[in-house]
Amino acid sequence: DGGRRYGPWFKSASKEAAERSKAGAAGGTRSRAPRGRAARDKEEDRAKYIGCYVDNTRRRTLRGVSFFDYKKMTVFRCQDNCAERGYLYAGLEFGAECYCGHKVQAANVSEAECGMACKGERGNTCGGVNRLAIYRLELAQESARRYGSAIFRGCFRRPDNVSIALPASQTMLNMSVDKCVDFCTEKEYPLSALAGTACRCGFPTSLFTLHEREDEQLCAQRCAGEEYESCGTADYFLVYQTQVQDNRCMDRRFLPARSRHVVALASFPGAGNTWARHLIELATGFYTGSYYFDGSLYNKGFKGERDHWRSGRTICIKTHESGQKEIESFDAAILLIRNPYKALMAEFNRKYGGHIGFASHAHWKGKEWPEFVRTYAPWWATHTLDWLRFGRRVLVVHFEDLKRDLFAQLQRMVGLLGIAAREDRLLCVEGQKDGNFKRSGLRKLEFDPYTPEMRHAIGGYIKTVDAALKLRNLSGVPDDYYPR
Template sequence: MLCDKMRYNLPIAGIVLILILLFSMKTELSPNFDRTSLSAIAFGINTKTSASVLEYTLQAEAMIDLDPNTFRCEVHDMGCFILVPPSQKIFGKKHPKITDVKFDEETLITREICINSCFQKQYTLSAINAAQNCCMCSTGFEGFISSREIKADTSFVKAEKCRSSSTFHVYSKIRDCEKGVSKESLQQNRVGCLDIPKTLNQFMIALSSPQLLIEQCILNCEMRKYTFAIPVKQKGICLCSDSYSLFRTVDNMTQAMARCGDENNLSNSDEIVEVYRTTVNDEHCEPRRFLPPKQNKPILLASYPGSGNTWIRHLIEIATGIYTGSVYNDADLYEGDMLGGFLSAISGRTIVIKDHLFGLKISIIYTMAVLLIRNPYDATLAEFMRMNTQGHIGVANNDIFRKPGFKAFCKNQLPSFWFGITKVVLKTFVDKVVVVYFEDLVKNPIKEIRRIVEFLPKEIVGSDEESLERRLMCLNLDLAGKFKRPPRKLNSDPFDELLRGEVDKSIENMNELLLERNHPPLPHSYFYHIMNVT
């Protein structure tokens, strides 16, 4: 019987032998001889659609069956700091609640154990010192990593990029930890859809499983420290990748994010796969950093209040990887991860410095400027809302715009202050200014932030195109940030005709000034009311 099998398989063995001989002669036969195609022919596979997929399918490692209840925590990686003594005074805020988490001596405190322990106790920050096997929790940065005596940048530098034995790696909460991969997590972290990747590079891996589960694919990629998981259920393959290897450009990522569409079409497709973001922090995105002292000459980030200055700071920080500063020492923004807010404007350690130019005077310290402009009506409404909710994202009833205080506020702000900021910035900096419209930023944030980064000094932000694409991909996944107020609609016009006439005239005058200085014209929406009344 065994001999019968051998006789039956002999022709196949002969064919395989011939193919092997041909392969060994490939350099003589053709310099472009395709090994994958040869393998496909030998196994009767359609090379037109499956050859490149077969390549990494054959090389795939077996997927590990991980605990489906594995702890997973989504956090911002703030980097390493030296914790300040609790007795030190803090700036403008009561001392945060701080505690150290007690574990059994034999327990090895991992990142997830520390983070989950802190979050379960309603803390928003967790800090782990692996060398000391120690975990600390806090409700705020000030009094935890910084104080009046020790600023955040000093604490950051003393940590020696996580090399100091007294270093604590700090994480800021995005959402509560969970056991395993929940349906809600799958929905929140689905980035988009793309065609099945045909090839893998050295920064991607393939894992095989006869019964592929999306949850197991994500857990396996997280275990291997990859930021993206791509379950190729059609092939029983799980791909793990970083952002750049997968998308190459931020535009490709944007297309993938918009592609999934109809779920039924997706489930019936043999060529399209879903892409999921894991809980692994992308080292190209986080943590942000402080520049060395005096490295950067102060750059002004000017805007009329309510124009989205805080939001654009968030976008610039992610796109450059460098903290922004402010002249206002805003404790709420500091506790919202904007750790450059308490530094001196002349420290040279931040990339841009927020300044609303009250009094229409520009400090001589500034060397160039980013000018953010927003429709004056929308900006005034947003700023009045912020003042009446005591917060950057608070929302109140639209009735507040009917109060007498609103009209008084408008008279003090519009139109002279709104137009005045643009006039003084353009006059002071001439060609060392980039003008950005809030409305364009909302419509195409990646394009506008790319313009800003390309305007900033190359010796500070760098000139490597791949690095910029990576950071813009990070930005693409976190466009809103923590301080972008949701849009709202008004039932009536809160501005009277007299004020509107003055403001509309300022809009026309500002547009003429911008065009004279070779800047783009104001967005068409600024003139909508003017066209309706004339």
């Protein structure tokens, strides 16, 4: 299942595909009653069902990657495949076909026309004959939307000083995304900007920050060299990040002089501490340390991992500790807080699958998961409460805010560390933000691991933490901590 999003449509030689037109013509396809919209929307927060749409083989409604599986297709599998490739929409058709795309280009029809059972999931429906059941992937914006080897960054207004902001350029009458990305890659620039028949290349700078996205429809001018691609206009550029590494923020070293102040990067396990260390190292140019030692992290480039946490050579220290004595050992702290439902699952995956792996189905369904929640869920609350109570100069950063507005939150974090980070360096970090410890795609579970009893207990812990934050005149927990 794969291919380039503008590539030739996959052709199936299977009997099921051949029978498709017959079934449609005869009206003889046995379709189950479609599940209600509310039931579909309840399938976690991974996607939102938007309706049943017309599709046909001549002009696809979703014009990206597609794949078929006439034995094991499920709604989640289709969503997951589209999300991992960075698409905004996933559509299921004929019980076994999955299509991905960035734009829905068809009219919607009655829900009754999308009632065919999924081949691999009898309790759910996967579209119908020439009918797509389409989901909008709510998490796709958080992931990198990819185009081959390039990463889609968005549609942006032409910068004022375009020749300075994007210094390399070439006119291409037969323009395509590939041609522009290849040109900028050859010129060793990390940004590729399509402007109609012009291709421009450069770096993210204060002249072209990529912070103010425009509606993608403003860039939706068809490429001369490829029917299903957009190439931007003279006034609105469609920007992709090439595989060229932006080296302006890649240098890292130990502090030139030993620091007398020890700053904690404190978090509950699974709250994104390793990712935050990666961002801090890129933003400051200095290694971070750890209260522990993890050989796998050291081998991945966290060279401060082997230093004693009191060595004074690192910019901050990772810690998951929550006791008064341990907390009072630090002079200041960045306290990273994450939605407990997400943090618990992330830590469970790490514990049983490694830093970028996943726990097995047997672990989720066995005794390990309930015991883990029983032990770790209350710790999520006491960890934050202890740091708020005993910590000195505590800067609270919500993991969700860091993902949503990395530039501003990273400025706050670096400020606490006493470093004046250059704007260009922070812009460089945005382009290198994922690092080596990011689990790809959506959550690899096709069921909700939380029981009503677990949710009731965790809900109480969330309210306790929310009240404690507000008592200190801080913003409470984000709204999405509370399940819908």
